[in-house]
Amino acid sequence: MRKQLLFPFLFLVYFFLCTKTFAQIAPAPPLRKDNITSILEKGGQFTSFIRLLKATQVADQINNQLSTPDPNDGLTIFAPSDNAFSGLKPGTLNSLSDQEKLQLVQFHILPTLISTSQFQTVSNPLRTQAGDVKGGKFPLNVTALGNQVNITTGVVNATVANTVFSDRRIAVYQVDQVLLPLQIFGPTPAPAPAPAKPEKDVPVSTPKASTGDTDSSGAMRLKFHPNAMVSFGFAFLGLIFWIL
Template sequence: MMKQLLLSFSPLLVFLLHCTTTVAQSPATSPAPTNITAILEKSGKFSTLVWLLGNTQVGDRINTQINKGNKGLTLFAPTDAAFSRLKSGILNSLSDQQKVQLMLFHILTSFISLSQFQAVSNPLHTQAGENSNGHFPLNVTSSAKQVNITTGIDTANVAKSIYTDSQIAVYEVDNVLLPLEIFRHLSSVFAPSPEGPPSRASVDTSSAMGLMIRHAAVWLGVAAIAAFSL
């Protein structure tokens, strides 16, 4: 009786043993690779930066470094509003090499958290090249509440952290970081103020009003002297 019972359960035991072995041998699910383009697109205000990272292939370089390399990195991400402050056509005037250098200038060669900025040494090391010759200087001043970055051309403020993990830190900045190597020879880099310079008509009107006031003051002074002399 026992023998017949064991024989009847044998197929079920074989099936369960096979399922257990298969589950045990199945590989663990790997985490999805980090994609810098997806990180920036999720925010919805870095379309110009995303275009430049794709056009220069620096975005692919970042993804390769953080997914296959052992070293971390830090990316300063200018918003679309930051790019809009640049003079019209200035990006298109850059050569392909200069566009690559501009993007690499926004990438530090190591992972730096917000708190670590208070202890870093200037100038910061970027992927754009050597900074000891003064061509790609990037200096930081930091307090408990604010991180400012200066390039010799402009200054940017770290607005907030966009993304961080063990390999990469992405920070939103309110200005494009402009390296001296590329922009020092340009007399004008930024777009003119929306208000613009005063028009000739407004200047003439202001001058006329001033002249009328001065004439009125002189007339009142003469009239006052005449009244006292009576």
Template sequence: MKQVLFFPFLLFLVFFILHCTTTSAQSPAESPAPSGPANIIAILKKAGHFATFIRLLRNTDMGEQLNGQLKKSNLGRTVFVPTDSSFSSLKLGTLNALTDKQELQLVQFHILPDFYSELQLQTATNPVHTLAGDSNAGHFQLNVTAATAAGKEVNITTGAVSTTVEKTIYTDDHLAVYQVGAVLLPLELFGAAASPTASKPEKTRPSTEDTATTSESSGAFGPNRQAMTAISFGVVVGSLFSFLL
């Protein structure tokens, strides 16, 4: 009788042990360890074709600054990234002509101080502020609008260039990275108002009439006056000679 009761108990014990072993083996796969904060350089390296923008992020230390800002849970960022081909289409020497401050402003102009999903970009209030300038003073702003009523495309205008958001490279709760079709050139750095040649006054040339008048007043009548003086002297000498005779 004891053997009959012991067998079901033993069978139950075996199944219980197998169940516990299976559950403990599956638990790590069901709850993976949380990933660390996003790294903008790593994201762009993985996507490819963004070597120039990566170099600018490193030269200006904006890559490290952006990564540090993203570690704060209350901050969000949106980054517009031009491809290497977009930088290649710029006028030769454009980047080399920038000062260190201007290079930093160019990179910051591609970063928004808030997180924008693609839908939020389509309905954003313009102008949109960037990290490049004083938002209260209205510096270094851009406009982001939906290209169509359906909102399937997003247009970006800076005052110096217009382009579109081509695709989403990366997005999470705090960071959105979008590929854009051109380098976003700030109006403050590349606009007509910033051109050093625009403010140079034109040199005024004297008119033909002024030149003629100057020539006349500076000696054009010199020979005529000398001739009149000689004639007058001759008349006086002739009159005196006839009086003596």
């Protein structure tokens, strides 16, 4: 009887141990982690924007923020398509410094999560990661008319084409143009006029000396030399004797 009960008991112990061992060996399912690069890659038309995000290391910053258990305000990203980048003038991106490229990418990111319905009630200008808008350097204005959302930067007017991705942490919207900030792509102020050069001094010609002097009224006054007076006197006396 005891032998008959011992066999099922041993089988249950063996089954319990094997089940626990297999449970420890089997890998746990990976936790879901949002990644801005993978989100854009699934869209299939954001190669240029992904390249900029990686070059400026903004992609790492976004991914670190998304990896936190409870992000504060979330993020909103306006992602220009490859067609939007192809519409730029040739050499536009290459002419920018590293700091300007960083500001360009940050200008496409809002430090708050905004849904499509909230675009109708937001206060302009929107604050981006590029900097404060109080000085008018990075203004970003959004207007919503029905389902159409328009974005104005002071340089270009863009339209939100569609929603690429959205959850409680991040919203990614496709835009049909690269959002060019006024601080970088605005009109260059005209240079200040150069100070006028002083005119060259014109030499003043000295009038030729005259044979006579002029008085204060400007009239000519003859000047007689004493020797000339003596000669004139002798000549006058000779003339008188000759007449007599």
